[in-house]
Amino acid sequence: MSIDSDFHEHLKSVCTTTCRAWAVTRKDGVQLGFTDHDCDLEFDGIKFRADTGMTARAVQSSTGMAVDDSEAVGALNSAAISERDIEFGLYDDAEVRAWWLNWADTRQRQLAFSGTIGEIERSEGTFRAELRGLAERLNQPRGRVYQKGCLAKLGALECGVDLEQLGYNAEGVISSISGETSFSVSIDGTFENRWFERGALHVLSGEAAGAQVKIKSDRQVEGTDDRDLQIWSAARRRLRIGDSVKLYAGCDKRFDTCRIKYRNGANFQGFPDVPGDDWMVAVPTSSSTLSGGSRR
Template structure:
């Protein structure tokens, strides 16, 4: 149950309240954006909440059983959401809070409707941006802890792995490219060397946008998530070798087997089910 301030409760009871929605986005890089569906900017809490009419959302419902609350929000380019920024992942997992506010009485305390994080984001041909809102209870659905399996569960170069990535990081310049791949014909490493690794343009329109390498063959870095812009000839980059998490790769490629974090010798479920 939401607690209402006495003044707002009285205005609602009298039918004199003028309600609108305000919402705040806190991006993972610390940038904060504030918007309202009112037809004019609102001053509240020492901040300006920018007006936009390109906003709708589905019904939001709070439940007492702590189940996950989700709602879809539609917004347009007039909110300042930029497609290259969305493609770059700037809005991924951003914190979002929605309030309802009486715009005609700024002294009234707004009522928080829901708080959570942005989930899936899709962009329609018309420019409409649709993003899924996930309440904080969704975090309770995430499994936390370590599992036993044959693959290493460390990240290449982290403290548990211990590999010095400096020895496995290279730089170069693109000789061709698309939004989904970067080609450097000067590369001499064997096929698969960078598969599962990272490639980051350091110049051009995609500068600083790191991507995971889906496949590396004959100097071509194919990435899972396309860049906002095609890679241009001459764009510089850095690339980090990939690791397939097997003990063989750990030993032969990185000479790091003593710190391997997998359990390839533990029998799997297939052995248990076979009855042997």
């Protein structure tokens, strides 16, 4: 890490006035600043607050392609970072920059870390956030994967389906609850059985307002417009009878589903004609069936 010449001279002096500062930029554009100094600091148009209880472990850097390693620790303070914001994923993959600087002259500073927030752990009113360096992205797969199923996320740009159009969503209220992950929703309109399976449920009101959960199963209650739903994991906040929700249709990533349910076959992001494993390891046989199943 090269150091600014003025800052370098300051570090060589008998008495130094150094501290650390961090800037966090969330996906929604909100930018927050923190420092371990005992007074607020400001530079680059960012105010770095000293009253947040934030600390950070020193960055561990190495040569080669090793990933920089660090973490931030702090108290869940509603005026800075709240538990609710973490629950709703506002800090997932947020950009982080950390400086080592002279608090007496903030022009003397050095960028020590640049990366993103990884896994966040919460416990008894505090949080611990993993900081991932830029080299972390080199560990992520790039390019296309050849497989039968679609690789696009339903509703994303590469998919092209508009989930806000009529027929792909429905609003309603929770009418009964049978468990943390099982409940019934009364909606307007009639939809096919399992229409919302693998889709999403957005909570619009109540204690859990803003929460988004994935739908594991969806069954229409016979003779009514109610749906019996099961979600993969419980919402962070408790769902209650009367909460308003919005359901979005789901997709099982099959070509027929894309073509028939969404009329979107031209944008299918999979390879439905790729042979399966059974075909690739097939050997000559007198049987006409090469599905891998029993020939009896």
